[in-house]
Amino acid sequence: MAANLDTVFSALADPTRRTILAMLLEDDMAVTDVAEPFQMSLTAISKHLGILTEAGLISREKRGRVIWCKLEPDAMRNASVWMQGFGQFEPVDLDAFERFLEGELAEADAEAETQG
């Protein structure tokens, strides 16, 4: 369990990977489409997706040539529970999350949407 927290938090520590997760929150995506908004190689994105998969945060399914990436929100549960233990003084504020997410997605999401 502790090993899983290692990989989950480590995966979440990278802004590119967090943005990818936010993108996948909206819809499943092909690897190439995930990579499109970023200014780095497809290989780099492929590695990021491998790390997210290893952490259990996403899954990948191959259909034809295309590999579809899907958010796996359950993997975050242990980590979320762990953190909430420290934040138990604060009420959960999902509205704040909505506002925050809009900010994070501002660039990448707009580009992702244009691809259909």
Place this chain on the structure above:
Amino acid sequence: MAANLDTVFSALADPTRRTILAMLLEDDMAVTDVAEPFQMSLTAISKHLGILTEAGLISREKRGRVIWCKLEPDAMRNASVWMQGFGQFEPVDLDAFERFLEGELAEADAEAETQG
């Protein structure tokens, strides 16, 4: 406010640092006392505490020779909110946290015993 998601998640990715946070959840502690259960140098623990401080997860206050470490749970709120957005399907489970915490602290104690 340096408590951004990068530094917070990165700080949380290390099991030593998570154990330190769990220890501080019980009470404020001096640096030497924080280091005691671990099988690594005081310098290493000092570095970990620096990383936790940089992330805003703890604060340090010098009183005499002793530096007291204090949990700063507010710093985890943004990160927690971010994560709960992905785990919105799961209710908060503080009992699970309690059980998990006992396990983590037991690990630290086990380390201390193999030392002596």
Place this chain on the structure above:
DNA sequence: TGCATATTCAACCATTTGGTTGACGATCCT
């Protein structure tokens, strides 16, 4: 004063991380 305690600093080391490029297997489309 002088010594012990508490903590950090500086330098160093091995491993990991996040990125690159070029080549490759797999799949779709003519």
Place this chain on the structure above:
DNA sequence: AGGATCGTCAACCAAATGGTTGAATATGCA
């Protein structure tokens, strides 16, 4: 079959990470 597209693999690189040891600084105490 032949060519374009999708995604990964292998090798490489610079920088960051997590640890070490020995010296330094700051405080408490006899």
